[in-house]
Amino acid sequence: MSRSDNALFFFTPIGPKPADVIIALFENFNEIEFHRVPEQVTEDLKNHEKFLALNIKTFEDRDNWDYVYEGENLRNLPSNRYRQNRRWLNKFLENYDYEFKILTEDEVATCKKLQLEWCILRECEDDEGLEQEEKAIYDALDNFSALGFQGALICVDDKCVAYTFGEMLNSDTIVIHIEKAHMEYEGAYQAISNLFLKGSFKNAIFVNREQDLGVPGLRRAKESYKPIHMVQKSILYRKHSK
Structure with a gap:
């Protein structure tokens, strides 16, 4: 401000x-x-x-402030500290016949469609911050390859229900720029986060999941994954x- x-x-x-x-x-x-x-x-x-x-x-x-986590913790969700995160992840994995895909240029339009649906449900036109984020997301997706991003999406019944993208910040840290999921699919956020790190960044030691922008729900979600550093x-x- x-x-x-x-x-x-x-x-x-x-x-x-x-x-x-x-x-x-x-x-x-x-x-x-x-x-x-x-x-x-x-x-x-x-x-x-x-x-x-x-x-x-x-x-x-x-x-x-950026949230930084141990990669192994986010991939494995060990011990009771991550019990709730595991519960939501397993709920998605068990309840939906899903397909995990690596994001390519061919899938960009699919991600844009989910982003549009997400913004309609969240009424982005009434929130300047969400409007700015939406524009930044479209710009990033349009220049996905040129920016060197890596991403993934999850589909259920041929419909994209979650997507994410990020990049290596340095030799041992990945930064996640965006994670979006359809709110009707329980556990979709936990699933895209977990499957992306397991599938594309198996060796990343640290994961930077960026800031919460002061949004209470987003802050609770990021804190629930137990950051090791801010x-x-x-x-x-x-x-x-x-």
Whole structure:
């Protein structure tokens, strides 16, 4: 959320020494904000010689913290800690005659159809955040191969009921960008998450499932999978005195 209607918005610069770039921008613009700034960059800024003089303010952006999990835990759902997750997964596997597919260009239209149905049920047109997400999803699906994403979908009676896609963030971590499932199929979310990791990312040590955006149900779902680490992010801002 913006702290000013007139502020210029930036995300964290990509490349070497992002803290230096942020400092330079604060020196050259009056009202400016940086969103989703990772904790290491924030710490580098606080240690910068110009940080205090520029009167840069920071506050935690909890809604955009990333959830990071152990891959083995999400693939195997061990022990009683994952009892509820296993129950929903098994409910889907036992109740539906499903087909798990790797996402290819030929399946993109099928995923778009599910996304449209999902948005109708969730009334995306009345929620700016969901509208923006829908556009981003369509853009990602249209450029699926060029972006280097990997994905999967689950079909029941030749109908797509869940899909997901992500990519390797680094040598040992996969980041899941999107997971969507039809709400009428119980356990579909748990199924697409589990089957995708088992089928496409058997050796991923860590899984980054991104943020919850402050949505209560999404936060409960992400917390239920027992993250081992949260990638903290902050918002940085500063206003010049008049």
